[in-house]
Amino acid sequence: MSDEKSAVVEDRASHVVRLLLTYRLYILGAASLLVFALVAFGIYRLTDEVRYDEVLAALADTPWSAMVLAALFTGLSFVALILYDSNALDHIGRRLPFPSVAVTAFIAYAVGNTVGFGPLSGGAIRFRAYSRLGLSPGEIARVIAFVTLSFGLGLLSVSALATLAVAPRVAGILGVDPLWLRALAALVLLVLAGLFYMGRNGRVIGIGGFSLRLPDSRTASRQFLVSAFDIAAAASVLYVLLPETHVGWPTFLAVYAVAIGFGVLSHVPAGLGVFEAVVMAGLSNAIGIDQLLGSLVLYRLIYYVLPLLLATVLLLVTEMRQLVLKPQVADAAQLAGKLAPALIATLALVLGVMLIFSSVVPSPDSDLDFLSTYLPLPIVEGAHFLSSLLGLLLIVAARGLGQRLDGAWWVALAGASVAFAFAFLKAIAVFEAGLLALLIVALLVNARAFDRHSSLFKQALGPSWLAAIAVVLATAFVILLFVYRDTEYAHELWWQFEFSEEAPRGLRALLGLCIAASALALSSLLRPAHFRTDAPAAAELEQAVAVTMAQDGADANLVRMGDKRLLFSPSGRSYIMYGIHGRSWIALADPVGIEEEFAELVWQFAATARTGGGRAAFYQISPALLAACADVGLRAFKLGEIALIDLVHFDMKGSRFANLRQSASRGLRDGLAFSVARPEELGPIVADLRAVSDGWLAHHNAKEKTFSLGAFEEGYVLSQPVAVVRLEGRIVAFATLMVTDTKAEATVDLMRFASDAPKGTMDFLFVGILDYLKAQGYRQFNLGMAPLSGMARREAAPVWDRVGGALFEHGERFYNFKGLRAFKSKFHPRWEPRYLAVSNGTGAALALMDVTFLIGGGVKGVISK
Structure with missing residues (x-):
């Protein structure tokens, strides 16, 4: 009886774990939104005595020389960021053309810093770019791990050193005992010194079953200098924008490093609000909040938006000039073109946010006076209200642009064009119109990159996108409250239509946004209904067998079993065979047929899975398919190796x-x-x-x-x-x-x-x-x-090694896989890796569980063996 109870408890625990894994992204999204809401409330309370006009005045008082210096430091920071990738490649022993590495790193950081989430992030861009440059998924994972770890350790070391040097000053700002600050900083430096000593010869350390090769002394020292330079340059961007203050640069560096760290840990897109809250809490006693807010706004524009705009402009110059110079430069230009969808999607996202924010802030009185002379009030009111909705439309389109959907291209082009016209009708917003014009030109010049035929509105937004939209709307709400905090709320505000009445205009725009976003969220959460495609008909099986016999891959003959569903390319000359279990749509091996059709067939399968409410996964794929999988936002995890004679x-x-x-x-x-x-x-x-x-x-x-x-x-x-x-x-x-x-x-x-x-x-x-x-x-x-062949000594993704090892030990028990490596080695074959491609690590674990059930004939089949 105790064994039965234990089995029931284990079954329930397994069910809970599976639910947590399945809804992990929704839980993280809700948690990020909660953190942001708390931070936003704190910022609103911190700025209780600050008025919008005072912030505008502080912005206007910032000298141009400070902005030029900030742009210069931004450039220096991005040089250091490029060196992160260069050092990472050197650490794993791979050499790539520096122009290609520089383009990849610059675009990855320009995008990753700005959006900080989802398939547009820097990691996804690296997978797309470096896989095309010949790096394996394991090597790309090691590059990303090196970059992430380097930034984290660099941030810790720089903040600890700065705190140790100026502990009394930082303690006075934060209101804590300087002795505790120095003790904490010394402990951090001691741990980092220990890691540096342990890895002096590139030593591999094992912790709880995990293995990690530490960088040798030369690599660690070089990367520390790069990290320190990067953080110092980034901090200087904000420091030169601050007004005259008695806060020294070392003190400010410590506060800045802590703020960046909290922004990263919060998981809020781009650390929005969290970074600002920490900086204001740390410096509010030394600098006026109105001046600090103005400097933070300029910092976001210069350090985050300016590199994105520069990357877009460089992309346009490259495309329009048909750059053909030295081979390496031409390769880098071609690579930039491959990354154009992610870059343009990020620009669309930023401009969508800009349109939403501009709808809740007042237009200059001089612009409204000019418009009142030539335009009737309904046109101005309508342009203002619709511009906010167009902002939401651009955010939605950004997701499709990242996936290269032709429907998203048309929606973004139409939305940006209408918003461009409205920029002059709602207010003489020349700067806003100029940015929208840049997006329109980028879309037109790169129209060929958006060649996937799919409807934008049939694609449900995922939890990360819904959370990001919620953060944007919450920010707009806080801005509205901040700007009009002296305006007493009354029901009559909703019905006031006058050129001079800005608060009602902002209220109506925000209400329209909330209604549209709520409808969008409900549509995404309630749709798509989970459905399963039909088993193949006899004619489809005959067609698949004919395709199989005309190509080279012999294991494609598994299609003859008839137990897998089929997805054909439009020409009918290629297909994917797949199974469905739970929410996992799992394609078996590479597509079969004409190699030129494989990339679009991968996209077709991923889109079909999303439409059906599932997650796409590719099981036992070859290295040749990794670039196509990276293009649709999938990460690769090594499963093992096949033996070829x-x-x-x-x-x-x-x-x-x-x-x-x-x-x-x-x-x-x-x-x-x-x-x-x-x-x-x-x-x-x-x-x-x-x-x-x-x-x-x-x-x-x-x-x-x-x-x-x-x-x-x-x-x-x-x-x-x-x-x-x-x-x-x-x-x-x-x-x-x-x-x-x-x-x-x-x-x-x-x-x-x-x-x-x-x-x-x-x-x-x-x-x-x-x-x-x-x-x-x-x-x-x-x-x-x-x-598991070839996985035991991997230095990257140790968590995946552990999860994959446990699952495949379970599979070994049921599929009689033990001893396979030894038996195959008798024939002295050539070993070639095989991968699982899926959206993320959690998705990989769930997909492997579903593969186990598919192979075993369901849960009962696995349990009963």
């Missing part, structure tokens, strides 16, 4: 194959005989094959598996050749062969043997298969995948 040069001679030759000779002495039966010859022996199969399953206490493995079904077994081993005329072992008409590759699926088969029978069987295939002119033999 070059049959053209395969020869059993030599000491390496002595054991195999002995097994083959012993099999002949034992009376074993090898032969291959063609499909038309299988009828008379299919009953014998089934007997061997049933005996093998009973002996191993196993059930038939599906999805990535074949099962003994007569239609499937009879469709391909079968290699058999006989003992005195009786079949004692067999393996079903999978081949295609191109003879580029062959592989095996079902491998079964009788319990009384002589020892070494399987070795004898495989030696016979290899000799037969070589004689028939096949060029390569695929021995299949060895799960």
Whole structure:
């Protein structure tokens, strides 16, 4: 009874964990929104004595020389950020053309700093760019890990050093004992010094099953200097924008580093509000809040928006000039063009936010006086109200632009064009119109990049996008309260329509935004309804088999099982086979057919999965498909390696194959005989094959598996050749062969043997298969995948190694995978990695669980084995 209770508790705990993993993004989004709401309330209270006009005056009083200096320091900071990537590549031992690295890093930081979330983030851009430059997913993960860790450790070290130097001053600002601050700073520096000492020779350390190779002393020292320079330059951007103050630069650096750290930890997009709250809390006793707010606004514009605009302008210059200079520069320009969708999507997002914020702040009186002379009030009111909705439309379109949707391109172009006209009708907003014109030009020049035919409005927004929109609207609400804090609320405000009445105009715009955003959120949360596509019809299976036989990948013959759904390319010459379990839509291996169609077929599958309310995953894909997966926002996680034998040069001679030759000779002495039966010859022996199969399953206490493995079904077994081993005329072992008409590759699926088969029978069987295939002119033999092969010594993504290892140990128990690596190594194959591509680490764990259920025939099949 206690065992039953324990099983029930474990089952419930597993269910809770799965729910938490499934809804993790929604939980994180809600938590980020809550943190932002608390911070926004704090900022509103901190600025209780500040008025909007005072902030405008502080902005106007900022000298141009300070802005130029801020732009200069921004450039220096981005130089250091580029060196992060350069040092990371050097650390993993890869050299790439510096112009390409610089373009990738600059765009990644320009986008990542500005939006700070989702598929537009810097990590996703690196996966897209570096995969095209030949880096493996493991290497890209190590680059991202190096950059992230370097920034975190650099931030800690710089803030600790600055705090140690100016502890009394910082303590006076924060209201704590300077002794405690110095003790904390010294402890941080001591830990960092310990890490530096431990990694002086590039040592690998293990903690709780995780392994991490620390950078050697040279790399660590160089990266510390780069990190310190970056943080110092970034802090100087804000420092030079501050008014004259008695706060010294070292003191300010410590406050700035803490503010950046809290902004990162908050998970709020771009640390919006959190960074400002910490800076204001730290410096409000030394600098007027109105002046501080003005400086923070300028800091956001110069350090965040200016690099984004510069990257867009450089992209436009590159595209319009058709840059053909030195090969490396031309390659970098081509790479920038590949990253154009992410860059333009970020610009659309920023301009959408700009339109929303501008709808809740008053227009200059001089502009309104001028408009009142030439335009009737309804036109101004309508332009103001609709501009705010167009801002929300651009934010929604930004997601589709990042996915290269042609529908999003049309929506963004139309929305930006109308907003451009409205910028002059609601107020003479020349700066706003200029930025919208930049977006319009960028869209027109890069129209070819948005070539995916899909409706923007059929795509439901994910939790990160919904949380970001909520943060934007909450910020607009706080700005509205701040700007009109002296205006007493009354119901009559909603119905006041006058040129001079700005508060009612802002209220109506915000109400319209909230209604539209609420409808959008409800639509996204309630849709799409989860649905499953139909199983393939007989005609579709015949079409898939015809495509399979005309291409090189032999394991595509698994489509003959008929247990997988099919997605064909528009031409019908390529397809993806996939299964659905839970919310996971799992494509098996690479697409099959015409290689030129694979990238768009990957996108088609990912879009179909999203429309059906699921998460797209690609299981056991080759390195060749990684770039296409990165383009649709999927990350790759290594599963293991497949063993490939070059049959053209395969020869059993030599000491390496002595054991195999002995097994083959012993099999002949034992009376074993090898032969291959063609499909038309299988009828008379299919009953014998089934007997061997049933005996093998009973002996191993196993059930038939599906999805990535074949099962003994007569239609499937009879469709391909079968290699058999006989003992005195009786079949004692067999393996079903999978081949295609191109003879580029062959592989095996079902491998079964009788319990009384002589020892070494399987070795004898495989030696016979290899000799037969070589004689028939096949060029390569695929021995299949060895799960976890090549993962044990990985330095990146240790959490994935642990989760993947646990899941595949579980799978090993059910699928009889133990010893596969050792068996395949007998043939001295070439090992090639295979990956799982999915949206994130949590999605990878869930997808692997769903793969387990697909292969095992559902939960009952896995539990009962």
